[in-house]
Amino acid sequence: MKKYLIVVAGGKGVRMGGSVPKQFLSVKGKPVLMRTLEAFYSCNKGMELIVVLPEEQQSCWKHLCAEHGFHVPHKVASGGETRFHSVKNGLELIPGEEGLVGVHDGVRPFVSAEVIAECYRQAESREAVVPVIDVVETVRRLLPDGGSETVPRSDYRLVQTPQVFAVKLLKQAYAQDYVPQFTDDASVVEALGHPVYLVPGNRENIKLTTPFDLKMAEALIKD
Numbered sequence: 001m002k003k004y005l006i007v008v009a010g011g012k013g014v015r016m017g018g019s020v021p022k023q024f025l026s027v028k029g030k031p032v033l034m035r036t037l038e039a040f041y042s043c044n045k046g047m048e049l050i051v052v053l054p055e056e057q058q059s060c061w062k063h064l065c066a067e068h069g070f071h072v073p074h075k076v077a078s079g080g081e082t083r084f085h086s087v088k089n090g091l092e093l094i095p096g097e098e099g100l101v102g103v104h105d106g107v108r109p110f111v112s113a114e115v116i117a118e119c120y121r122q123a124e125s126r127e128a129v130v131p132v133i134d135v136v137e138t139v140r141r142l143l144p145d146g147g148s149e150t151v152p153r154s155d156y157r158l159v160q161t162p163q164v165f166a167v168k169l170l171k172q173a174y175a176q177d178y179v180p181q182f183t184d185d186a187s188v189v190e191a192l193g194h195p196v197y198l199v200p201g202n203r204e205n206i207k208l209t210t211p212f213d214l215k216m217a218e219a220l221i222k223d
């Protein structure tokens with residue numbers, strides 16, 4: 001079955017701050033986005049990769065690829081106003097309705113080969129698959145009166161990417177109008193009434209969101 005991956009890197013990185021877009025930040029000598037693409041390419045060289053980047057960053061990306069001798073084949077789509085709009089732009093580069101498509105955050109370079117394989121494998125029958133991890137701390141919910149209460153953490157999971165779907169289903173989902181509750185792809189698919197199947201993610205698969213996460217990233221790289 002044909003496999004696609006949309007790697008979204010069209011955000012502003014406000015929480016990371018700094019002048020270099022976070023997907024281009026160097027972690028142990030290599031830009032984060034290259035590490036992310038390599039994680040998928042080393043698993044499956046036949047997967048078609050689509051990178052979504054803000055238009056104004058695309059020439060910088062081209063230069064970085066030349067500078068690092070980066071030859072993982074990929075197409076480039078333009079970033080949108082929100083993650084939803086960026087995914088939608090990436091989907092436009094996928095012809096027809098056959099196959100499976102994953103959506104992955106460009107700033108999650110530590111996804112494991114096992115998680116990638118399992119997400120795509122389960123999507124063949126489930127059509128909508130999301131990797132999640134357990135919550136390892138106690139969770140409190142804030143109450144309207146200003147107080148708070150502990151909630152059962154076993155009722156919750158933390159959501160990662162890649163989220164993998166049947167192409168036909170994801171295209172149908174992204175034809176809906178945007179609402180701010182669409183914070184990931186599963187929420188867009190669920191709005192159609194389609195169930196989402198959960199598989200175990202890997203704890204290292206952090207989203208590089210703040211400067212602290214960069215320190216974690218440096219520590220996670222073995223080479």
Ligand SMILES: Nc1ccn([C@@H]2O[C@H](COP(=O)(O)OP(=O)(O)OP(=O)(O)O)[C@@H](O)[C@H]2O)c(=O)n1
Pocket residue numbers: 008009010011012013014015016052079080081082083084086087105106107207208209
């Ligand atoms: N308009 C947007 C917004 C986000 N993303 C991507 O979605 C992923 C997850 O988003 P997040 O980590 O929240 O990135 P930013 O939106 O860039 O971060 P911030 O909210 O701090 O600005 C990132 O790879 C980001 O580039 C995107 O492609 N297009």
Ligand SMILES: C[C@](O)(CO)[C@H](O)COP(=O)(O)O
Pocket residue numbers: 083105159160161183184185207
């Ligand atoms: C898609 C996502 O990575 C799942 O955890 C996450 O929702 C993206 O982060 P954002 O801050 O909502 O853009």
